[in-house]
Amino acid sequence: MKYTKSTMLKLVNEERELHDELKRIKSEMGLEKNLALKALYHSTVADGGRYQERYQELDR
Incomplete structure (x- = not known):
């Protein structure tokens, strides 16, 4: 699996827990x-x- 900034930003925006952790x-x-x-x-x-x-x- 490869890191993609745009995908990670989507995930962070959808998951409040990740947003807070960031x-x-x-x-x-x-x-x-x-x-x-x-x-x-x-x-x-x-x-x-x-x-x-x-x-x-x-990512798909």
Whole structure:
């Protein structure tokens, strides 16, 4: 599975929990949005993460 910024943004906009987590990552780690989005992808989507199936649906 490959990271796609546009797909990840769609997922974050649809899932309130991910939206809040993105804000938390940006704030706590001082990351810009693009890097925080990648971090969120690797922690919640990639390699069998909780949102992997939903991400794959959006990516089609």
